[in-house]
Amino acid sequence: MGFLKKLMPPDKWKLPVLLTGAVFTGLFLYAFRISNASSYLGDKPETCVNCHIMAPQYATWAHSSHREKTNCNDCHVPHNNIFNKYYFKAKDGLRHATIFTLRREPQVIFIKEAGREVVHKNCIRCHKVLITDPKLLGYNSETQNFRMERKCWECHRETPHGRANSLSSVPWARVPLPGSPTPVWLENIIKK
Amino acid sequence: MRSIQEILKGKPWLGWLIFFATVAIVFLLGMLASSIMERRAEAVFAYTPETKFSETEPRSSVWGELFPREYDSYLKTADTSFRSKYNGSAMVDMLEESPRMVVLWAGYAFSKDYSQGRGHFYAIDDIRNTLRTGGVPSPQPNTCWTCKSPDVPRLMKEQGTAGFYSGTWDTKGPEIINPIGCADCHDSKTMNLRISRPALVEAFEARGMDITKATHQEMRSLVCAQCHVEYYFNKNKVEGVAYLIFPWKNGTALEEIEKYYDEIAFTDWTHAFSRAPMLKAQHPDYEVFSTGVHASRGVSCADCHMPFISEGGQKFTDHHLQSPLNNVANSCQVCHREETQKLISDVYSRQNKVIENRNILENLLVRCHVEAKRAWDLGAGEEQMKEILGDIRKAQWRWDFSAAGHGNSFHSPVEISRIIAGGIAFAQDARVKLARVLAALGENKEVPYPDISTKEKAQALIGLDMKKLKEEKRGFLENVVPQWIKSGEEREKGYQK
Numbered sequence: 253m254g255f256l257k258k259l260m261p262p263d264k265w266k267l268p269v270l271l272t273g274a275v276f277t278g279l280f281l282y283a284f285r286i287s288n289a290s291s292y293l294g295d296k297p298e299t300c301v302n303c304h305i306m307a308p309q310y311a312t313w314a315h316s317s318h319r320e321k322t323n324c325n326d327c328h329v330p331h332n333n334i335f336n337k338y339y340f341k342a343k344d345g346l347r348h349a350t351i352f353t354l355r356r357e358p359q360v361i362f363i364k365e366a367g368r369e370v371v372h373k374n375c376i377r378c379h380k381v382l383i384t385d386p387k388l389l390g391y392n393s394e395t396q397n398f399r400m401e402r403k404c405w406e407c408h409r410e411t412p413h414g415r416a417n418s419l420s421s422v423p424w425a426r427v428p429l430p431g432s433p434t435p436v437w438l439e440n441i442i443k444k
Numbered sequence: 445m446r447s448i449q450e451i452l453k454g455k456p457w458l459g460w461l462i463f464f465a466t467v468a469i470v471f472l473l474g475m476l477a478s479s480i481m482e483r484r485a486e487a488v489f490a491y492t493p494e495t496k497f498s499e500t501e502p503r504s505s506v507w508g509e510l511f512p513r514e515y516d517s518y519l520k521t522a523d524t525s526f527r528s529k530y531n532g533s534a535m536v537d538m539l540e541e542s543p544r545m546v547v548l549w550a551g552y553a554f555s556k557d558y559s560q561g562r563g564h565f566y567a568i569d570d571i572r573n574t575l576r577t578g579g580v581p582s583p584q585p586n587t588c589w590t591c592k593s594p595d596v597p598r599l600m601k602e603q604g605t606a607g608f609y610s611g612t613w614d615t616k617g618p619e620i621i622n623p624i625g626c627a628d629c630h631d632s633k634t635m636n637l638r639i640s641r642p643a644l645v646e647a648f649e650a651r652g653m654d655i656t657k658a659t660h661q662e663m664r665s666l667v668c669a670q671c672h673v674e675y676y677f678n679k680n681k682v683e684g685v686a687y688l689i690f691p692w693k694n695g696t697a698l699e700e701i702e703k704y705y706d707e708i709a710f711t712d713w714t715h716a717f718s719r720a721p722m723l724k725a726q727h728p729d730y731e732v733f734s735t736g737v738h739a740s741r742g743v744s745c746a747d748c749h750m751p752f753i754s755e756g757g758q759k760f761t762d763h764h765l766q767s768p769l770n771n772v773a774n775s776c777q778v779c780h781r782e783e784t785q786k787l788i789s790d791v792y793s794r795q796n797k798v799i800e801n802r803n804i805l806e807n808l809l810v811r812c813h814v815e816a817k818r819a820w821d822l823g824a825g826e827e828q829m830k831e832i833l834g835d836i837r838k839a840q841w842r843w844d845f846s847a848a849g850h851g852n853s854f855h856s857p858v859e860i861s862r863i864i865a866g867g868i869a870f871a872q873d874a875r876v877k878l879a880r881v882l883a884a885l886g887e888n889k890e891v892p893y894p895d896i897s898t899k900e901k902a903q904a905l906i907g908l909d910m911k912k913l914k915e916e917k918r919g920f921l922e923n924v925v926p927q928w929i930k931s932g933e934e935r936e937k938g939y940q941k
Contacts, residue, residue: 279473287480304487315752317779416757429487
């Protein structure tokens with residue numbers, strides 16, 4: 253408590269400090285709200301199209317058979333333990349947010365090496381039976397390694413996003429992008 | 445500890461530092477907030493073009509200027525070259541294929557003319573051409589236009605729903621000239637899927653459901669369910685109007701719909717031979733699909749009939765609505781990694797098996813009708829026949845429910861087999877009872893199966909004057925339709941683009 257007391261401004265300064273602090277908090281809350289920040293803790297695929305440049309990824313997933321069983325996080329963040337999951341999500345997410353904010357996104361988005369590893373492990377996580385077939389192991393002891401080492405999509409190239417993924421590849425796809433940030437009541441007032 | 449005031453007295457630069465640091469942080473936070481706002485505003489516009497045409501614009505070509513790929517693929521519904529074993533986009537005279545249907549529908553307009561439909565592109569041509577709609581005045585109400593054109597939501601907005609349905613079919617001819625198109629399923633401002641036909645909204649309300657709560661994936665089937673469903677015309681809802689209703693109040697299963705019709709004692713027509721109070725199933729595609737395994741796995745109509753395709757590095761929804769059998773790679777193989785021929789033969793094997801029993805039921809129904817006619821001719825009483833006619837109604841309702849849906853025998857083979865089996869049981873029940881009635885009337889021998897080897901013979905049997913019907917239609921197509929088109933095009937010149 254003594255430490256907190258030291259931080260307390262002298263009486264004369266209390267009002268300006270209060271005001272400045274409130275300005276910061278207000279700005280922070282505003283940024284928090286318009287960026288749908290709380291959604292990033294969950295697993296909803298709609299969260300990923302908070303940034304509209306992810307529309308091609310969302311639209312292609314929504315037209316694939318994977319949409320019935322998976323969301324974005326099932327494949328794109330690790331699932332070995334919960335700490336790693338959120339660590340990776342925070343790391344990836346902050347990088348994405350930075351690049352999006354700085355408008356540095358490339359016209360065609362490629363997955364990075366760390367992401368590739370995660371996706372590959374997640375393919376195996378669900379489709380393990382397909383690559384650990386004991387019958388095949390009987391023929392060739394290398395089968396399993398051979399299959400694990402190569403990335404699944406070296407062959408399954410269309411799974412699940414298809415092959416054209418430029419930012420402009422799905423011109424009018426119906427994707428649940430965030431709507432106008434202006435609240436309805438405000439819009440009504442403006443219209444009047 | 446000294447107060448900040450005291451510290452700053454000695455070091456004024458520290459005050460300035462705090463001031464500028466605060467300015468910088470607030471400035472950057474503000475920039476961040478405005479950047480987020482900007483990108484969110486982009487999202488509002490990036491995937492929706494600004495349209496200038498009105499929300500009821502019926503001409504797909506006007507929409508097509510903004511969506512050339514979607515429009516071009518839509519135009520391919522004009523292609524009639526694909527025929528699968530039982531369906532496809534070619535026009536097939538079903539009465540020619542199975543003259544038994546003429547007898548089954550004796551006394552009802554479908555015995556005049558029934559063809560397997562072509563693509564959406566021909567919706568207007570085909571409803572004008574069919575003998576069922578006749579000439580001027582037409583035997584049909586305006587309700588028959590409901591599913592044919594994006595002019596319909598426009599007219600409903602102008603005249604109200606019941607106002608649109610009222611009057612005979614020929615009275616709205618000049619107003620309806622565009623075939624099924626963009627405005628039937630899309631909102632002109634957001635381009636989102638929308639329900640433009642009140643019948644589906646009302647059907648949801650009747651079941652205590654709210655269609656506005658449907659997800660996008662559900663909407664990808666529900667826009668189709670605006671038309672590809674079982675329906676009937678209720679003449680009591682609004683005085684003098686054939687009001688379009690989907691009979692879903694009790695549910696969408698065959699028995700639930702039947703119960704609904706029985707409760708309101710509804711009949712489509714009285715059969716000309718058997719005098720049975722008949723039901724005509726329309727095309728319960730959505731109801732039957734919903735009972736199938738694809739529906740239970742979350743597949744929508746659009747997933748197979750309008751798959752995503754890519755062209756020149758762009759992906760878009762293929763608006764060439766057609767049989768997936770003509771596009772296996774983009775439809776079936778998204779999930780099923782089997783050879784095309786294997787997948788097609790899987791479909792055919794299901795259809796073959798279902799059709800086998802459907803034909804048996806069809807035959808039995810012809811016999812039911814001619815045997816019942818014989819019983820009436822020999823002087824059977826109403827009381828004797830009542831139960832029999834009820835069985836015939838049930839049996840043919842089951843046959844029609846199976847036969848009328850476009851892809852029923854594939855969409856839900858088990859359900860359709862179950863329904864046909866029920867139909868066969870009712871038809872046989874009716875025939876056992878008929879045999880007793882006939883025997884009681886002194887006729888203890890087979891009632892001969894009529895010669896209905898061709899459509900013409902069957903139509904002559906039920907007493908249709910086909911020459912007159914065709915003559916009337918020819919005159920209508922030559923004299924009336926060109927005027928409709930001319931006045932419709934004149935009206936459209938005034939539309940803003």
